[in-house]
Amino acid sequence: MIVPQYWAEGRIQERVDGKQITVRRYGWSDDSPLAAQAHADQRTREAFDRITSGETLERRERKVAYNGADGMPIREEIVERQGESVVTRNGYGARCLNTPDVMFVDIDFDEPLRTSVFGFALVPALIAGIVGGWTAKTWIGGLIAAIVVFIVAYRIGLAKKRGEASTNPAPEKRAAERIGRFLHQHPDWHLRVYRTPAGFRLLAMHDVFSPTDMTVADCFQALGVDKVYARMCRNQNCFRARLSAKPWRIGIGEHIRPQPGVWPVSPEKLPVRDAWIAQYEKAAEGHAACQYLESVGNTGRVHPNAQAVQELHDERTRALSGLPIA
Incomplete structure (x- = not known):
């Protein structure tokens, strides 16, 4: 487990074979901002050399905290x-x-919802609209059914998105x-x-x-x-x-x-x-x-x-x- 005190970003921009290449990497340290910058510069140079040698790497590192991080130290x-x-x-x-x-x-x-709340609610609303319209033999009945189901599903989706438990x-x-x-x-x-x-x-x-x-x-x-x-x-x-x-x-x-x-x-x-x-x-x-x-x-x-x-x-x-x- 690594939770660094200091963070910095390194950047190298050079022309290689007539093309401008820019690479950025983060560095970290518990000692000082200068040590974090030195680490960032070292990681940037290593990444730059690997990219210019033909490896397929991201040129810029994403700034993420914990969720979504792929093995980077906790950035909080x-x-x-x-x-x-x-x-x-x-x-x-x-x-x-x-x-x-x-x-x-x-x-x-x-399970918390991993997709958009709108998308989560739209599918059952469309199904309800089709079934409701067919049953009522009118598009108004289908529209009402779709709206009601959408509202209910949206509220459920919003609670799931927030990680709240149902009853x-x-x-x-x-x-x-x-x-x-x-x-x-x-x-x-x-x-x-x-x-x-x-x-x-x-x-x-x-x-x-x-x-x-x-x-x-x-x-x-x-x-x-x-x-x-x-x-x-x-x-x-x-x-x-x-x-x-x-x-x-x-x-x-x-x-x-x-x-x-x-x-x-x-x-x-x-x-x-x-x-x-x-x-x-x-x-x-x-x-x-x-x-x-x-x-x-x-x-x-x-x-x-x-x-x-x-x-x-x-x-x-x-x-x-x-x-x-x-």
Whole structure:
């Protein structure tokens, strides 16, 4: 797990065989901005030489934070460090806990929508319009059916896009059953179970794990972990848990400023970012990120690293506070 303090961008623009080639790469360091720039320049030169020798590489590296990153270090503002764990602020402003070896398992009851909400709602609306028009023998009846279904599907799609759970109890029951089966097959495991707005969060207490271990992959598969979360854990070589509320769940309708919220931002834009964060943190005080439910499995087996992470996690998420989760 790498969460650098400093970032920089290198740029090389040269003519090769009569063509102008421009290559950009990012660099990072925990030591200083100068060290980050030196690293960026080194990576840029290496990429430039490979491109001019015939390799097919992107000429410009994308500036991404965590989601969507393909093995790059986590590019988020560092809020605090506790031992080997790092608390960062993610792209939409929430605080997140990143750990190199203490495993969090995220189980969403409903899969968040990966496509556009409009597209999600359009297909059932068209079908309803055709069926409704044929049944009513009039295009007005079909139009009314299409509009009604579109509105309902759009609202469902919007909730799925935001990662919110539906009121359908079946997915929650299935997730609980998967946890029960997993513990039956792994009686030596100790898991703390938390409720999140959209599912369960599990914290493995009995041992530490490498995110790239097959044991972790098998666990994620058996428990039905979100595929994006599983890929991010593997690529970023860490586990991750959100510590504070999602802004839109606590009345913060405006996105973190400036947009996009990828760290770092230019110094002149820090005041507007700091103002947004102050508003967000004040609103988040009345909410928990998750709620502790129970400890299951071999509860007498506790790894000291997991114990330290659990105490930090429970304090920062307000998991034992009884506050509404968001």
